[in-house]
Amino acid sequence: MTIVIGGGLAGLVTAHQLATAGRRITLIEKRSTLGGLIASDTIGGVRVDIGAESFARRNSAVTDFVRSLGLETLVPSGRSWIWNGSPLLIPKDTSLGIPADPHSPEIREILKDPDRVAADLTLDPSIGARVTTVAELVEARMGSEILERLVRPIATAIYSTDPSRLAINPQLKADFESTGSLAKAVAKGLSGPAVASVRGGMFHLIDMLVRDLKESGARILTDTEATGLSYSSGAKVTAVTAGEEQILTAENIVLATSITPAIALLNKVTDLEPFTVPTGKPTTHVTLVLNSAELDGAPRGSGMLCVPGTSRAKALTHLSCKWSWMREVTDKHAVRVSYATGKQVNVDDALADMNELMGTGIGPEAIAGSKTVRWGNALTPSTPGLRQRADSITTPDWLHVTGAWRAGTGVASVIPHALQTAAALA
Numbered sequence: 359m360t361i362v363i364g365g366g367l368a369g370l371v372t373a374h375q376l377a378t379a380g381r382r383i384t385l386i387e388k389r390s391t392l393g394g395l396i397a398s399d400t401i402g403g404v405r406v407d408i409g410a411e412s413f414a415r416r417n418s419a420v421t422d423f424v425r426s427l428g429l430e431t432l433v434p435s436g437r438s439w440i441w442n443g444s445p446l447l448i449p450k451d452t453s454l455g456i457p458a459d460p461h462s463p464e465i466r467e468i469l470k471d472p473d474r475v476a477a478d479l480t481l482d483p484s485i486g487a488r489v490t491t492v493a494e495l496v497e498a499r500m501g502s503e504i505l506e507r508l509v510r511p512i513a514t515a516i517y518s519t520d521p522s523r524l525a526i527n528p529q530l531k532a533d534f535e536s537t538g539s540l541a542k543a544v545a546k547g548l549s550g551p552a553v554a555s556v557r558g559g560m561f562h563l564i565d566m567l568v569r570d571l572k573e574s575g576a577r578i579l580t581d582t583e584a585t586g587l588s589y590s591s592g593a594k595v596t597a598v599t600a601g602e603e604q605i606l607t608a609e610n611i612v613l614a615t616s617i618t619p620a621i622a623l624l625n626k627v628t629d630l631e632p633f634t635v636p637t638g639k640p641t642t643h644v645t646l647v648l649n650s651a652e653l654d655g656a657p658r659g660s661g662m663l664c665v666p667g668t669s670r671a672k673a674l675t676h677l678s679c680k681w682s683w684m685r686e687v688t689d690k691h692a693v694r695v696s697y698a699t700g701k702q703v704n705v706d707d708a709l710a711d712m713n714e715l716m717g718t719g720i721g722p723e724a725i726a727g728s729k730t731v732r733w734g735n736a737l738t739p740s741t742p743g744l745r746q747r748a749d750s751i752t753t754p755d756w757l758h759v760t761g762a763w764r765a766g767t768g769v770a771s772v773i774p775h776a777l778q779t780a781a782a783l784a
């Protein structure tokens with residue numbers, strides 16, 4: 359018997375794998391819902407992801423796992439835009455606005471002097487070879503017009519850092535050194551969409567894991583908080599449901615909560631050195647579900663990132679354009695407007711910001727439903743210091759730790775680590 363503490367993605371994947379391998383499982387989740395930060399809600403009659411909506415495609419682990427559950431993955435639809443006081447469509451086949459093909463019609467259309475960009479293909483490879491920042495490299499190879507028109511706003515919107523302070527990505531630098539051209543280096547690095555999702559929503563993955571777990575006979579205790587850990591004639595968890603305390607015993611325990619409760623529980627059985635948890639940037643997401651033909655044409659594609667200081671919003675995602683499965687289940691549109699730290703926003707603000715960014719004039723009567731989520735410090739940043747501390751933790755052999763704070767933030771880190779944890783136990 360294994361007890362899994364935490365019913366977020368990490369806990370559910372670990373429990374699922376162990377149950378599939380024939381283990382008896384008890385899963386303990388503090389909240390009334392499962393999935394943790396893979397959260398969803400039904401807004402205006404449409405179920406949408408309100409937490410994580412995608413996963414990074416940097417490895418095939420997530421896709422393989424999702425497919426092993428009989429689910430399909432899909433890549434985003436629609437083009438991306440930047441808001442810099444006015445909308446700017448990010449040209450195709452670019453990275454941070456740097457084109458892989460300087461002769462592409464979209465690049466030539468935007469610039470007064472496109473030949474300066476194309477000069478990169480024939481310039482001596484030593485030009486730009488010693489610079490260290492993105493801005494210096496682009497200016498040296500392709501001139502200042504593309505830097506100002508595309509690279510500066512796009513890089514600033516993505517990284518909130520001016521490209522004059524942005525170090526050149528080591529892979530881009532290596533590709534530039536091997537090809538002698540910035541455009542060719544960008545072309546080498548382009549490899550399709552960086553993210554994908556689950557057809558039907560990320561919440562569909564959670565639903566399937568929970569369904570399989572229930573079918574396997576696993577015991578799932580929601581509204582139950584693990585408050586203590588110990589070992590005497592077996593691993594023991596103190597679990598509290600509606601004020602009632604019970605002690606559960608197992609051969610081993612998987613701790614799959616977020617960082618703060620995990621450290622509190624670890625401290626019950628190991629002497630951890632004082633642990634400073636890095637704080638994430640709080641964000642507010644307002645998701646609007648709308649009845650509006652104005653959005654049928656997806657005026658800003660899958661969405662846009664805003665250059666800091668040019669809009670109250672940080673980003674806008676037209677979810678029902680980005681994820682094609684939504685159009686198969688509803689005629690309504692789902693749009694998420696995201697805000698940075700400390701912004702007090704309401705639905706009216708979000709609608710006004712959406713109209714400005716989208717260039718639409720949609721009134722409040724079009725809103726079928728809305729949901730505002732303030733994420734607080736939910737997203738613990740995976741700093742090098744945290745990684746080092748997490749890696750240095752040793753636990754008794756009956757106790758295993760997984761989850762984003764241990765594995766690295768994001769689905770593409772959490773799933774492989776949970777699979778490894780389950781494999782080590784099974």
Ligand SMILES: Cc1cc2nc3c(=O)[nH]c(=O)nc-3n(C[C@H](O)[C@H](O)[C@H](O)COP(=O)(O)OP(=O)(O)OC[C@H]3O[C@@H](n4cnc5c(N)ncnc54)[C@H](O)[C@@H]3O)c2cc1C
Binds near residue numbers: 414
């Ligand atoms: C707004 C937002 C958007 C995101 N977008 C993306 C994205 O698009 N792509 C991506 O890859 N990642 C994204 N992420 C990150 C991703 O969602 C997380 O890295 C991942 O879901 C973390 O899973 P987890 O199981 O480790 O932790 P959690 O989801 O935090 O799960 C931990 C669970 O443990 C439970 N728990 C805590 N304490 C106890 C206790 N004492 N007893 C019992 N249960 C307890 C909690 O209630 C929770 O359910 C996003 C995160 C947020 C907040």
